[in-house]
Amino acid sequence: LIFEEKGRFEIETTVLKETVDLQTAKSGVNETPNYFFFLDSKGFVEWVISRACDHRYGKLALQRDGEHAICPRHGWSFSFTKLCYTNIDLCKKKQEFEVEDNILRINHCSEKLVLPNSLRTEQPRELKIRFISHACLAITVDNVTLLSDPWIAGPAVRNSWWHSLVPSDDALDILFNADLVFISHNHSDHLNYETLSLLAKNRKSMPFIFPGWESESVGRVLSEMGFTDLFPATFGEIYQVSNILVSVFESGDFKEDGGLYFSSGNFSGLLTADSAILNKLVLPEVDFLATGFVGSASAFPWCFDNFTDNEKRRINMRGVWAAREEVRDYINATNPKFILPYAGYSTLNLPYDKYLRDNTISNSVSDIKRLVDDMDGDRVCIEPSSSLVAEFDRKKNLRTREESRQKLYQLDSSFMQRFLDVEENECDSYKESEVVKYFEESRYDDNLVLYVIPTDIHFLEESIGFIVDFGAPAVEANIVSREILNKEYEMADDTARRHLFIKARKSPFWKTIHEKRPWGEFIYHCRIRRRPNIYNASFWEHFSNSYIMANDVL
Numbered sequence: 001l002i003f004e005e006k007g008r009f010e011i012e013t014t015v016l017k018e019t020v021d022l023q024t025a026k027s028g029v030n031e032t033p034n035y036f037f038f039l040d041s042k043g044f045v046e047w048v049i050s051r052a053c054d055h056r057y058g059k060l061a062l063q064r065d066g067e068h069a070i071c072p073r074h075g076w077s078f079s080f081t082k083l084c085y086t087n088i089d090l091c092k093k094k095q096e097f098e099v100e101d102n103i104l105r106i107n108h109c110s111e112k113l114v115l116p117n118s119l120r121t122e123q124p125r126e127l128k129i130r131f132i133s134h135a136c137l138a139i140t141v142d143n144v145t146l147l148s149d150p151w152i153a154g155p156a157v158r159n160s161w162w163h164s165l166v167p168s169d170d171a172l173d174i175l176f177n178a179d180l181v182f183i184s185h186n187h188s189d190h191l192n193y194e195t196l197s198l199l200a201k202n203r204k205s206m207p208f209i210f211p212g213w214e215s216e217s218v219g220r221v222l223s224e225m226g227f228t229d230l231f232p233a234t235f236g237e238i239y240q241v242s243n244i245l246v247s248v249f250e251s252g253d254f255k256e257d258g259g260l261y262f263s264s265g266n267f268s269g270l271l272t273a274d275s276a277i278l279n280k281l282v283l284p285e286v287d288f289l290a291t292g293f294v295g296s297a298s299a300f301p302w303c304f305d306n307f308t309d310n311e312k313r314r315i316n317m318r319g320v321w322a323a324r325e326e327v328r329d330y331i332n333a334t335n336p337k338f339i340l341p342y343a344g345y346s347t348l349n350l351p352y353d354k355y356l357r358d359n360t361i362s363n364s365v366s367d368i369k370r371l372v373d374d375m376d377g378d379r380v381c382i383e384p385s386s387s388l389v390a391e392f393d394r395k396k397n398l399r400t401r402e403e404s405r406q407k408l409y410q411l412d413s414s415f416m417q418r419f420l421d422v423e424e425n426e427c428d429s430y431k432e433s434e435v436v437k438y439f440e441e442s443r444y445d446d447n448l449v450l451y452v453i454p455t456d457i458h459f460l461e462e463s464i465g466f467i468v469d470f471g472a473p474a475v476e477a478n479i480v481s482r483e484i485l486n487k488e489y490e491m492a493d494d495t496a497r498r499h500l501f502i503k504a505r506k507s508p509f510w511k512t513i514h515e516k517r518p519w520g521e522f523i524y525h526c527r528i529r530r531r532p533n534i535y536n537a538s539f540w541e542h543f544s545n546s547y548i549m550a551n552d553v554l
């Protein structure tokens with residue numbers, strides 16, 4: 001398969017001016033629809049900053065104290081004294097503005113991408129999108145099939161997630177016969193080891209396209225599995241593959257996640273995978289949008305013991321609402337006619353995950369249908385099933401049909417037990433010395449102390465755990481008793497250093513250490529406490545994207 005570089009999108013900029021009559025403003029921080037500005041006691045504007053939250057573009061709201069703003073989506077907090085967030089090491093840039101005749105003028109630029117006309121390909125004779133499972137779609141243009149994020153066989157996320165829509169019995173054949181596979185990021189509901197190891201046995205020469213991060217967090221895993229035809233894409237570059245144009249965009253929220261644009265003739269689509277504010281929402285308009293929607297596809301907050309159940313429920317509800325707002329943002333940014341809620345078809349099926357299963361609140365497809373119906377424009381929300389085929393004609397009319405197929409497997413307890421047994425048996429090789437070596441070789445440097453202890457499936461602690469000091473000149477990992485581990489954590493001074501306590505089910509913990517699998521993968525098998533109670537972003541990033549699989553740490 002030949003990838004031809006075709007160039008980049010054109011950028012269309014619209015300048016919107018926001019004006020404020022300063023006679024109506026008060027001394028201190030003022031809020032406009034899109035900005036905050038500070039008026040000093042002499043009536044001069046000191047600074048202007050955007051209200052867009054740098055996490056995922058929620059809108060920061062001024063608090064009563066006049067000194068803080070809070071983002072309603074996930075609760076980030078911003079201080080006007082420092083012009084920085086208080087929960088993360090990040091500050092805001094001041095905006096340009098002008099004042100004339102007591103009128104404050106701020107220019108607001110909105111950008112979108114436009115596919116150059118010269119790049120458009122021929123109109124295809126056939127264009128269809130088959131829902132395979134979760135985030136796996138098979139996009140067929142004439143006789144070329146591009147397949148996204150194949151999670152088809154077995155569980156994901158270290159046996160925590162199981163298909164809620166079990167794929168059809170032809171799903172693996174569709175994968176094996178695809179022409180190109182897109183992998184958005186290295187979480188196993190997108191880069192699925194079970195599925196890809198079957199593909200590797202069958203066809204190591206399968207071409208893959210994926211985001212070209214420096215960490216090679218996708219490419220390294222694929223290469224270690226034996227695949228040879230790997231194409232790390234430059235973000236925003238347009239490539240032609242047969243009669244299809246494709247481009248990969250990067251998630252805008254610090255996560256290593258990506259999305260895929262495709263177009264053929266007059267039809268175009270965007271798959272966002274789990275990305276938030278893909279390319280900072282500077283995107284092309286498309287006809288078809290497949291986007292995540294559940295708002296609960298993370299172990300936070302239910303696996304974090306610093307919160308009461310009521311607090312967890314509130315955080316979860318806020319996340320679910322925020323996910324709907326993100327779907328709305330994507331629709332506003334790309335103006336699609338057809339919206340497919342995808343990447344949200346998993347369940348926590350194991351008996352020991354009852355607490356998570358009973359408590360986690362998620363958006364349903366009906367919630368997204370309602371949202372789409374309530375928005376302006378003539379839009380259609382497509383509800384997937386295990387063998388849904390959406391066909392689009394030259395005039396972009398949609399016809400849907402179901403392939404009548406059997407399920408690929410029966411999701412019952414014996415099916416699930418097979419996978420648990422494999423992991424349990426692998427744990428026979430558990431060695432404390434290898435855990436110590438794993439941490440000591442991690443080359444992770446942070447003002448953080450990790451306390452980690454293996455447990456049984458119900459989080460009953462074993463007698464021996466590990467304290468790992470990532471702030472020492474070389475990482476120091478020590479084997480300690482359960483009593484010392486707990487005491488050291490409780491007594492630790494959290495004003496100068498951060499402390500992270502993880503109870504981890506032993507088998508998935510060992511698999512993660514022994515095979516250097518991403519930590520993001522086994523987080524459902526953890527119960528976590530933090531002092532202070534903040535997100536240790538660089539720790540999770542390092543152990544999920546950099547220190548994985550291959551021997552070298554990049």
Ligand code: FES
Nearest residue numbers: 053056058071074
């Ligand atoms: S906290 Fe602002 S968008 Fe997440």
